[in-house]
Amino acid sequence: QKEVEQNSGPLSVPEGAIASLNCTYSDRVSQSFFWYRQYSGKSPELIMSIYSNGDKEDGRFTAQLNKASQYVSLLIRDSQPSDSATYLCAVRNYGQNFVFGPGTRLSVLP
Amino acid sequence: GAVVSQHPSRVICKSGTSVKIECRSLDFQATTMFWYRQFPKQSLMLMATSNEGSKATYEQGVEKDKFLINHASLTLSTLTVTSAHPEDSSFYICSARLNSGSADTQYFGPGTRLTVL
Numbered sequence: 655q656k657e658v659e660q661n662s663g664p665l666s667v668p669e670g671a672i673a674s675l676n677c678t679y680s681d682r683v684s685q686s687f688f689w690y691r692q693y694s695g696k697s698p699e700l701i702m703s704i705y706s707n708g709d710k711e712d713g714r715f716t717a718q719l720n721k722a723s724q725y726v727s728l729l730i731r732d733s734q735p736s737d738s739a740t741y742l743c744a745v746r747n748y749g750q751n752f753v754f755g756p757g758t759r760l761s762v763l764p
Numbered sequence: 765g766a767v768v769s770q771h772p773s774r775v776i777c778k779s780g781t782s783v784k785i786e787c788r789s790l791d792f793q794a795t796t797m798f799w800y801r802q803f804p805k806q807s808l809m810l811m812a813t814s815n816e817g818s819k820a821t822y823e824q825g826v827e828k829d830k831f832l833i834n835h836a837s838l839t840l841s842t843l844t845v846t847s848a849h850p851e852d853s854s855f856y857i858c859s860a861r862l863n864s865g866s867a868d869t870q871y872f873g874p875g876t877r878l879t880v881l
Binding site for chain 2: 688695697700703746750754756
């Protein structure tokens with residue numbers, strides 16, 4: 655089992671819809687969780703971090719963490735074509751290392 | 765957010781030459797920096813972890829004599845691709861770890877696109 659798993663996609667949603675991106679991780683004692691966005695040909699940029707169970711909202715983005723289920727998700731409300739990118743989930747595990755998932759490619763259709 | 769720069773952003777070199785890439789944390793000190801490589805349409809691949817003042821830790825399969833890493837200060841790490849060959853052509857991305865008590869996050873540089881002819 656890989657440490658951090660994501661559906662590779664592509665996930666296609668119409669403009670204005672909610673995009674839901676999911677990530678599972680294997681290290682039960684992971685401490686911190688991150689979502690990065692990577693546009694084609696560019697480097698990843700940090701969108702959100704979440705450290706405790708529940709929801710964390712920032713603008714159109716909401717991160718959700720459920721440590722019992724070892725699951726973290728990112729919701730993007732009112733999706734825009736400019737949100738089309740690859741979204742990387744990252745987990746800081748017990749060994750203090752950052753582990754990245756393979757990324758989910760999101761396509762927002764106008 | 766924290767800012768990380770990389771230089772150069774793009775480099776083209778002849779086979780057999782060496783290329784140095786710099787990664788700087790501009791507004792914070794980073795005891796740890798990471799070097800990644802990414803081929804087109806593929807995932808990030810961690811190459812090595814660079815710790816200030818000590819030797820880098822390389823991932824399995826990454827040749828430490830080919831990819832020389834130096835982290836001489838709290839704001840600068842360098843990656844030198846020695847005797848580059850066409851198969852080394854890739855997008856090299858560094859990141860710097862910002863650890864400020866409750867927050868422990870990685871911030872990425874803009875990347876360096878290396879083309880070896």
